[in-house]
Amino acid sequence: MIVLAVNAGSSSVKLQVIDTAEDRLIGKVMVECRGITHDEAIARGLDELNSPAIQGVGHRVVHGGDRFSGSVLITGEVIRAVEDLCYLAPLHNPVNLAGIRACLHLLPDVPQVAVFDTAFHATVPPAAYTYALPRDIAAKWKIRRYGFHGTSHRYLTERFAALQGRPPSDFNLITIHLGNGCSACAVEKGHAVDSTMGMTPLEGLVMGTRPGDLDPAIVYRLLEWERLDIAALDHLLNHKSGLLGLSGLSNDMRELLRLESEGSEPARLAIDVFCHRIRRYIGAFYAILNGADAIVISGGIGENQAAIRSRVCRDLQALGISLDESANAQCRGREADLSAPAARTRVWVIPTNEELLIARDTAALIASRNGHLDGQAV
Numbered sequence: 001m002i003v004l005a006v007n008a009g010s011s012s013v014k015l016q017v018i019d020t021a022e023d024r025l026i027g028k029v030m031v032e033c034r035g036i037t038h039d040e041a042i043a044r045g046l047d048e049l050n051s052p053a054i055q056g057v058g059h060r061v062v063h064g065g066d067r068f069s070g071s072v073l074i075t076g077e078v079i080r081a082v083e084d085l086c087y088l089a090p091l092h093n094p095v096n097l098a099g100i101r102a103c104l105h106l107l108p109d110v111p112q113v114a115v116f117d118t119a120f121h122a123t124v125p126p127a128a129y130t131y132a133l134p135r136d137i138a139a140k141w142k143i144r145r146y147g148f149h150g151t152s153h154r155y156l157t158e159r160f161a162a163l164q165g166r167p168p169s170d171f172n173l174i175t176i177h178l179g180n181g182c183s184a185c186a187v188e189k190g191h192a193v194d195s196t197m198g199m200t201p202l203e204g205l206v207m208g209t210r211p212g213d214l215d216p217a218i219v220y221r222l223l224e225w226e227r228l229d230i231a232a233l234d235h236l237l238n239h240k241s242g243l244l245g246l247s248g249l250s251n252d253m254r255e256l257l258r259l260e261s262e263g264s265e266p267a268r269l270a271i272d273v274f275c276h277r278i279r280r281y282i283g284a285f286y287a288i289l290n291g292a293d294a295i296v297i298s299g300g301i302g303e304n305q306a307a308i309r310s311r312v313c314r315d316l317q318a319l320g321i322s323l324d325e326s327a328n329a330q331c332r333g334r335e336a337d338l339s340a341p342a343a344r345t346r347v348w349v350i351p352t353n354e355e356l357l358i359a360r361d362t363a364a365l366i367a368s369r370n371g372h373l374d375g376q377a378v
């Protein structure tokens with residue numbers, strides 16, 4: 001099936017056309033939204049792609065709340081449910097919806113599917129997803145950890161198992177997505193059981209411009225001390241913190257490593273804090289899983305930065321982790337086992353491919369719907 005995978009963000013729309021019969025990428029394009037609507041951006045992207053007839057559209061939707069534990073065909077009811085969840089993801093769900101509406105308008109006869117960043121985490125148990133807040137307030141606002149990057153963590157889980165020639169249920173994994181956004185996931189026998197991200201994608205690991213874990217008192221003290229309003233605080237935590245805020249220099253890990261090698265102390269501290277947080281969660285998830293078969297690293301930083309992988313995995317022999325430094329140094333943007341031969345816990349790099357999973361889910365749901373309709377016709 002020829003599927004269009006749509007990732008609609010606030011500043012750009014990323015489109016990929018994938019032939020799911022062969023897992024083949026036919027074309028991809030990114031269109032900046034500055035000054036144009038999502039309708040115009042997607043129309044321009046489709047023009048540029050000049051692809052064969054599209055038979056299905058799969059949309060990345062960031063927040064599925066506790067409503068969606070898997071991908072679904074888009075109906076009016078699904079759109080209303082995603083609208084209802086906008087209060088939990090005000091930066092993401094509204095733009096994802098704009099992408100959905102644009103495609104319904106531009107490709108009205110093509111079935112569309114929503115693939116949620118939260119869905120893979122639906123198996124996380126209450127002990128891991130519940131915040132220790134008063135239960136009536138938590139229930140009223142559905143305050144709990146949802147986890148994000150689920151499509152990436154699911155891809156890494158399925159791909160790792162496929163590379164071993166065994167089912168995902170054979171493995172306990174710690175999957176780590178290190179891009180501009182960063183998260184880790186504890187995966188027990190193929191199912192997520194804990195995540196670093198919380199009610200929103202702010203919690204957990206240090207990210208390009210987000211701080212990850214913070215003492216919550218810092219947040220309300222800042223409102224008072226800096227006389228910030230909520231919007232300014234939201235901006236500080238989503239766009240000014242993380243590697244960028246820590247270093248005062250850049251959110252780009254390539255740039256930070258270069259500056260560190262030239263002697264920049266702020267760059268060194270930013271990278272140290274980044275790596276320390278990842279190590280802390282590797283330890284936590286190792287305990288939650290009662291041991292892991294492998295750590296699977298991905299994302300722009302994870303796939304390309306041997307120096308970061310090396311700093312993250314250093315001195316973890318107690319957890320059975322030991323890198324083959326030469327295999328690590330040679331791995332850039334490709335699948336590889338980086339572990340020393342005797343290491344009990346393997347360390348793998350697997351480039352993530354969220355679009356491929358979006359396309360596969362889309363094709364599967366449309367095929368089962370068509371089968372269902374054919375069945376009715378007979």
Ligand code: AMP
Pocket residue numbers: 178179180181208251252253254255299300301302304305
């Ligand atoms: P992502 O959000 O997955 O695109 O990752 C963005 C982060 O990955 C940035 O911090 C980049 O510095 C880093 N990154 C992306 N591509 C590369 C590359 N080819 N080499 C080194 N770092 C990279």
